[in-house]
Amino acid sequence: MSELIEKLEFFLADRGIYMLTLILFAVAVYGMIACGNYMKKLMCMNMMQVSIIFFFLTFGQKNGGTLPVAIDEVLSAEAYINPLPHALMLTAIVVSLGTTGVGLALLMRIKDIYGTIEEDRITGDGGKKQ
Amino acid sequence: MKENKSRKKLAAGLIIVIIAVGTAAVKIGAFLPTIGDADTPANSYVANYYITNAVKETHSYNIVTAVLADYRGFDTLFETCVLFLSALVTMMVLFGKEKVPKMPVKNLAEDKYSAAFGGDIMDASFRIVVPIILIYGIYVLFHGEISLGGGFQAGALIACAYLLDRIIPSIRMGRGKIKEETALIIASMGAFFYVITGILPMFNGGNFLEFAKLPFGSSLAAESIVKLHTAGILMIEVGVTVCVMGVIIAILEVVLERTDFDE
Amino acid sequence: MNQIADHLPVLVILLPLCGTLLCPIISHFNINAGKRTVITALFLSIVCAVLQLIQVITTGEAIHYWLGGWAPPIGIEFVIDGLNGVVILLVAIISFTTALYSSPFEKLERIDRIHSAGYYSMLAFLSVGLLGLSSTGDAFNLYVFMEITAISGYGLIAVGEDKGPIASFRYLMTGTIGACMYLLGIGFLYAATGTLNMADLADRLTGLMDSPLIVMSAACLIVGFGIKMALFPLHGWQPAAHSYAHPAADPMIAGIMIKIPAYAMLRFFFCIFDEQSHVMQLFFNAIGVMAVIGILFGSLKALRYDTYNKILAYSSIGQVGYIAMGFAIGNFYGIIGAILHIVSHAFMKAGLFYTSGALKYKYGIHDINELGQVYRKMPVTSLTMVICALSMIGLPPFAGFFSKWYLALGAIEKGNYFYVAVLILSSLLGAIYFFRIMEKLFMGEKTAREKELPEKSRFELPWQMLLPLLTVVAAVILLGLFNAYIVNGVLKTTIWEVVLT
Amino acid sequence: MITESLRPALAVGTALLAALLILLFGNRIKPNLREAITLTAAAIMAGLIFSMVPEVLKGNVLISNLWTIADGLSLKLKTDGAGMVFACVAGGLWILTSIYSIGYVRGHHEKNQTGYFAAFAVCLASAIGIALSANLITFFIFYEMLTLATYPLVVHYRDEKAKFSGRKYLAYTLVSGQLFFVAIVFVYVKYGTCEFTPGGFIEPGSMGSGIMCILFFMMTIGGLVKAGVMPLHGWLPSAMVAPTPVSALLHAVAVVKAGVFCLLRVVCYVFGPESAYWCSGSTILCWLAAITVLLSSLVAMRQDNLKARLAFSTIGQLSYIVLGISLLSAYSIAGALFHIVAHAFLKITLFMCAGAIFVTTGLSEISAMRGLSKRMPVTCACFTAASLGIAGLPLMAGFVSKFNILEGALIMGKPFFMVVLVAAALLALTYLIPVVQIFFGRENSAATLNESHGHGGRAGIDAAPAMLIPLVITAVIAIILGCIPNAGLHLYDMAIMAAEEITGGGGVYLAK
Amino acid sequence: MEIRNILTVIFMTAGFISFAASAIGVFRMKDFYCRLHAAGVCESAGLVLCSIGLLIYEGFNITGIKIFMVFLAVFIASPIGTHIIARVAYKRHLQVSAEKELRKEERK
Amino acid sequence: MRIRQKQKLSHLFGLAIGLFALWILLSGKFEIKFLLIGLCSSLVISYICLPFLMIENPDSGKKFFVFGINYLKLFSYCLWLLGEIFKSSLDVIREILKIQMDYEPSIVYFSMPYENPMASVTLANSIILTPGTITIDVMEGGIFEIHALSKSAAEDMLSGDMPKRVASLFGETCEFKPLPELTVTGSEKGGKFI
């Protein structure tokens, strides 16, 4: 038992965040599927994107590393955390913003047309059942 | 009752999902690199090149900016395009075939206090913030290579300044409004400026976005090449700023036009 | 720009990109000029794509274009070989024809400046996204292009018919899951290797293929690409999206938007991963199962509908299964079949959606029961429909037959007779629903129609719409008759040297 | 000697070009001009084909190696004995059927004439393509083209009945086509070639006999369906709803003949007699054919509709050819090949007669045709001659072929099949002679004398010349071929040549 | 320990008390308006105290000025935000109450 | 007219200088490139923002520049305000931490009709910054509507100390007038429903 706890401790310290991000991802996907409200779906979608962003950023973490903004010309690679995931995730954030924006616009339009954003109440279901 | 039941179902599903993925994640996690380890492939291969060479090659102290604007500038171009595109799509979606009829502009004098947003007089105080945010936005834009920041943040800040100015309804209703189409054009000009910055080196024998070959009277000296990189990064940051600004303003105007906040 | 030839790979994308960015500006001054800018840019893009393909064929080597002048693992590169040279040309052609095809719709709807400019911008962006998706040699760059494609797709679906927004929202949800899955897959790969360049990834993955990271990555990528290409259990978004998208843009959405992810999947599963490894074989079996069920499901589902677009959409689910089956077969002929099917199905489906759009344009027809005797008024449209349908069924000498031929060749070579059985079963099911349509078209009773455009010109449709239809017909026939030139002249070496190594 | 020549390709191309021209301009130009296209193309094509006959007889092979159509396979046309026999028949008969068609459709005021003639031309192009194909993929392409081009002809009337038979036709042909397709791919993968080789390229024992038997039937099923061999004949009587020239085309010239030709190619040029026998495919085929021959005759007797009776007759006669092929002896193969010719002329005569009767008097039921000979003496005479030919009476074309097949059965030592063959010949008499009897009967039914029938029938004697002349010509040819089998194009020689090639030149092949 | 550090600790501890108090206040106060008062404590007093503490620690340099600017930004911006939200609530007829019961009702 | 333009110009440059100073503070770099960019952008921003930084008094129609304040006076005012903030913070914290909560929220009104709207703004903001009081509305005629947390805070407000200091800061001479008849206390049953 104690051995198990020890293992778990080691695991959480070293890799726990992966677990958390992946669970967050799964929960978000689950929420997207389970929620009947389109707005909630959209929020879950955002959560999913955030979880991926966290996931990437954990790779770039370095013990003892600081922000990837050079202080001086003299550089050693260990002193700074990995800039690549940050750069990539900036792109991912912007992309997710764009997606969310489009999603919100669509929701507004749907609200205009159907008067609701509840999935059950939108009749004439867009092709799922016909 | 019914709702309660479905909620319980959802919760049960959630727990199952968490357990399942948690177990899977434990399994996978064991093979993922240790967090914080400097010797993982992710932290040592290409990343180290960026860290050790960014300042030398691009003169951008912010390595993230160097990666974003120079090494992977092509990604950023399309990232900007994504924003432009989302504004475009938002406009196209919300300006449906049957446009929502615009509310007639009300006579503000009639209903001064309820129409005014923070109170007629207080609204004035918002405006103190606008120039400060603007100058901060410009600061963020031009210090992207030294400090944190860059085109996206700067564009957002400048758009925010406009937003503040725009949603304050009192006194100057209808003045200084940027039409959503104009905003979109501004955004496209920003993105196009980025593209132009990328195309310029092609006239000088370089590849697309190869800042080292920008036709600004470069000599072969390493120093001037670094300067060209700085110039290139600055140019695309300006493009990004303009684009982001236009995008946010366009989306904002579209949304404002439809929702019509001021009853 | 001393030598344009040096920059062809990037010009293919830059031209439509400039077109799409300039379109709102130019439209502000002249609505037609903006439209023409986009169309011209897309045409020039075809020219560049052709030149680039010729360059690849004549030199026999892949073109590597370093964006920003940075060498690959550091920067992003475009890699053009025989494989994606063909795919890029395909995208360019269909983009151009679709843009041309769209122009009469505008007059029909009497839309304003913003809508016109926005529509063409979105269309060109879709093209840019797809071109980038097929050109790039960088895994993350591919994600960005994937999102460009997706967002413009959302827009084009949302501005479509009345249920467009809801179909678009569904697609947005599912598509974003797909994109995130892709990103997650890339994350695992990056964690394992530290690089994002595809060629470099392939190098650094040798010996790592059994690592659970790669297994996870492959699983995520299957889901990601599967959603984007509407592979069977992940196709939920597709029928509504293809049914309710803007009728003018539908050919592009249905024709190539679900094919290019399939191409990207090929890149990942064959060029980056080692397809010989035990793990990959398991994944290919899984893909095979998905493909088989998808083929049967799509074909059976298509039988149930009377809406033309729905039939076409479900048929696409089946046809994407063909492509996936090619991957599952995984030998030379399987891959040839998959690629040829990407190309030929793109033309066929685009052609069928061109006819669908033409029917909507002229008569407002959505339902196949209203098709009766339309062929008298629209012979070219009917001809296109017939040829594309026959090609879809897989009858010689049209393009569809030959992709099926190679797939069957590959499957039998691999000893997988079950796939062959599924192939012919699907052909027969396809025959049922396509001949049903043709029966209605040629033998149905003439029904009352919503509207009927007065005949202004000598032709059944404006020339902008006829040209795409004829292009598709020509492509389907020529691709069928002369596929061997593509296979031997372009694809063969690439596949042996890049894909199956 | 093998020579590269474009002539085989041109023959096919002419018909395709004609189809394209008709389709493009058919509705814009006058019908006369449109028909001129058909006739010109038919004449050119026939000329091209006939011009190749001397070369073939000299032993030269003309090859059109057009281009690579799929990796490792080319679109290739070749003139060999067997192919030329079929090509000559099809090409020659196109002219006659075209003339007859013109008379028929005009007399009958058919709709959609443009599509009709275009599809007709494509059918002929496909038939020639099938005849001259040098490999399986070329063969399959033309084979499926034929399927498709026939479909619009079958559903020509576009009513419910036509739709139904169209569906039935497609169901049969497409399913069998797909199986054929798989078999072709399998053969290509397994043996690395698709070239037709006299005597076959599949070695006995190169795979398990069970599998080879399955492969054999997957390959032959396309042929079996088109040839209407018995469990698979369902579509053929249904397809009778089509206009009579179409039926003539289906039954006599293109479709069913393509079916038996397919069997010939598969049995003799892909599998080869040895393998076909080894996997017991040919034996099963013999039995199928034998049963079909007998059963179809019995069914035919019960049909009152003339076209339906002729349809079942076709089924029987085609199985006769199948039997000849599957007996695997040089005689029987030569006989089978020649029966393609003989049956073509005989059956086309019969159908043309039926069509002429229908157009002139509006009659389609045999029981209503009493005393027709007075109204249409020439037609009835031709019908009688052709009926006798079908039954295999000496001095008629049918005799030569049937005798050869019988001889093959004798040499192969298969007395049962000899009995079947003879019985079938007699049965043919039993269902055709009563028709003749009715024609020449004394009493007249009211309908035969109805002068005012509106289908272009003239008050004068017999049918319109455009219909009458072709059917007289075919009847005469049938008789000439019966007397002098080698008359004109030396078709009989070519058939024997082909059979010898297949069986190894020994004249007699013993597959034991 | 330098006197500078001691001063920093003192100021920041005072700031922390403000922060903690406003957090507690947000929980304990009866209605929205009263909670705004509690929230205001951390925005003004808390942040000022912490900024002074940090400024003393940092000394007068560019970062110090920036810290001061953070505090300035909050000082300019936070009253505006508070005002708008309070006014909106007021105009939207949110009850101003003194009764504890009302708060409970509001919860329901 | 000319005077007005001159005034405008001085406002413009004043604003630009202010912004430039802010820029320098933010940037902390004295390279020519940054200084130039800062200067240019300060000027441009000033030019853009100046029109709406002139606030009109709705009653008299006179325009005032937002930043037109005596900064020395402002500094001393700020110091005083800081002291006030601390004092009232302590009061509020005490109210929060009391075991038995017995504060009595109320809404008080007073009138302070400044001519310069900026003075109203400053007063309102100062009131909000001082814990325990929130400006809910500034109404026509300079009537301030204040929500006060406790009795002492309300009394402080009605003492008029802060409004007078703001008046002196802006050099205004207007009369502070508490409006007790409008005062509503929270103890009224059911609260106030406006």
Add this chain to the structure above:
Amino acid sequence: MKTFFICYLIGIIFLTLLMLIPLFREKSVYNRFTGILVMCTNVILILVLIGFIDGRRDMYVDIAISYAVLGFISSVIVAKFLGSKGGNNGN
């Protein structure tokens, strides 16, 4: 001193997390909003503190300023939204 900052940071983070409770428990939008206001202020402080702990004060202070600006703007937008049709009586 670093230890002090870390302890301080933990304390502030605790307070911030505490504010999540009203955010989820309260029904009224306005009451939730007070929680957010406090959180915003806390986060600004947290950012500055992280800068002090990490040794990169200049960077984090910049982030804090940006955060303050964005927080302000978002509160304005929320107020605007609540003041318009979208905001009901706070329930």
